[in-house]
Amino acid sequence: MxxxxxxxxxxxxxxxxxxxxxxxxxxxxxxxxxxxxxxxxxxxxxxxxxxxxxxxxxxxxxxxxxxxxxxxxxxxxxxxxxxxxxxxxxxxxxxxxxxxxxxSVGVNLFFELNKQLARLMAPHDEYKILLEEIHHTEKKDAPSGTAITLAEQLIANNSAKKNWVNQPTTQSDELEIISKRIDKVPGIHKILYQSDIDSIEFTHTAHNRxxxxxxxxxxxxxxxxxxxxxxxxxxxxxxx
Ligand SMILES: NC(=O)c1ccc[n+]([C@@H]2O[C@H](COP(=O)([O-])OP(=O)(O)OC[C@H]3O[C@@H](n4cnc5c(N)ncnc54)[C@H](O)[C@@H]3O)[C@@H](O)[C@H]2O)c1
Incomplete structure (x- = not known):
């Protein structure tokens, strides 16, 4: 080619x-x-x-x-x-x-699992949902495109969430995306479901490009x- x-x-x-x-x-x-x-x-x-x-x-x-x-x-x-x-x-x-x-093939499979997990978790509103992405310090956009895809999938599969924000929030209809910039990190995306009883963490880590x-x-x-x-x-x- x-x-x-x-x-x-x-x-x-x-x-x-x-x-x-x-x-x-x-x-x-x-x-x-x-x-x-x-x-x-x-x-x-x-x-x-x-x-x-x-x-x-x-x-x-x-x-x-x-x-x-x-x-x-x-x-x-x-x-x-x-x-x-x-x-x-x-x-x-x-x-x-x-x-x-x-x-990345792994992230595209992670996208599929994210949709499934969002559907399973949707009725359980005792869990607070948090999305975190970490990338290298040269990255120009925040949140990452991958984090936006993950957030849109979550919102499409959980009617309690109406939109995402790239900052901490106390509004229950907002999905919080936290962006961190750390030298040399190719890309980490983490979805956290946290309740007083337990937490579920779902993470994709790219080791290189x-x-x-x-x-x-x-x-x-x-x-x-x-x-x-x-x-x-x-x-x-x-x-x-
Ligand atoms: N979709 C994915 O899987 C994926 C993965 C990694 C990075 N990215 C994205 O890809 C983009 C590039 O990432 P990178 O890490 O290679 O960045 P980089 O800064 O290392 O490279 C970008 C290159 O584009 C060149 N460039 C800028 N403006 C240009 C123009 N007008 N014409 C031609 N070349 C131009 C720069 O000179 C530079 O060499 C970013 O938006 C990043 O978020 C996407």
Whole structure:
């Protein structure tokens, strides 16, 4: 597979390593210091683009790929306030994209278990629910995209929760997300159900970036040659 990497930071480099190990070809690397790469002939030859940059640039990169007819896997988080606009541009331009707040297979299984646990716990309002995420200090967005997905799943499966807030709260209809930034942590997500009697803790810990990169390459193989909008649930054959 011929891949264009958009964003050549920590994730771009991890994806390059995984993709090359699997025999794929990185035909272009575009980073903040070489935007002229978008005009390179290799950009049109790419069978798929993989984008891990920054929240302010990701929507623009998605639309550029729709215009060029290059399917794009996007892992950048923190831009979902522009989701509707990007979806309508994709549809209008006949484009193709796959976004995941987290590409790791383990986290996507964790998402499924989170929905099930939320349904089981919903009738038991003696438990206070708390969501915690810990990431490295360079992370630009808070809460993490993964924490937002977890929170939205919880809210969809527990009618007592109406919205999430990224701070401590005493409002029973608000779901509290606490974000911590600690040097070098690739990503920890924890859901806590706490009562006076006992506590249930449900945690996913990423040990490195290889899981995200492997999932992104898996998603690229899935997306190649397709049009439309997809998720990791489609890649893994899980119900949406
Ligand atoms: N979905 C997932 O599984 C997942 C996993 C890890 C990180 N992320 C997200 O991916 C994004 C990148 O993470 P990272 O750890 O690689 O960050 P990073 O800061 O190490 O790398 C980002 C790279 O993007 C480049 N960049 C910034 N603006 C650009 C632009 N306009 N054009 C081209 N390149 C540009 C920067 O120069 C940098 O090299 C973040 O939003 C992060 O939250 C998602």
């Amino acid at each position: 011929k891949i264009a990497l958009i964003g050549y930071g920590k994730m771009g480099k991890a994806i390059e390593s995984v993709a090359m190990t699997q025999g794929h070809e990185i035909i272009l690397r575009i980073d903040a210091n070489n935007p002229e790469g978008w005009q390179a002939p290799e950009m049109k030859q790419a069978e798929v683009a993989i984008e891990f940059t920054a929240p302010e640039s990701a929507p623009h990169h998605l639309v550029k790929c729709f215009e060029l007819g290059v399917p794009i896997v996007c892992g950048t988080t923190g831009w979902l306030n522009q989701w509707e606009d990007v979806v309508s541009r994709c549809t209008a331009l006949g484009g193709s994209f796959l976004y995941a707040s987290n590409f 290889i899981g995200f990169a492997t999932g992104a390459v898996m998603a690229a193989k899935f997306l190649k040659g397709k049009t439309g909008i997809y998720t990791m649930q489609d890649v893994l054959g899980l119900s949406r």
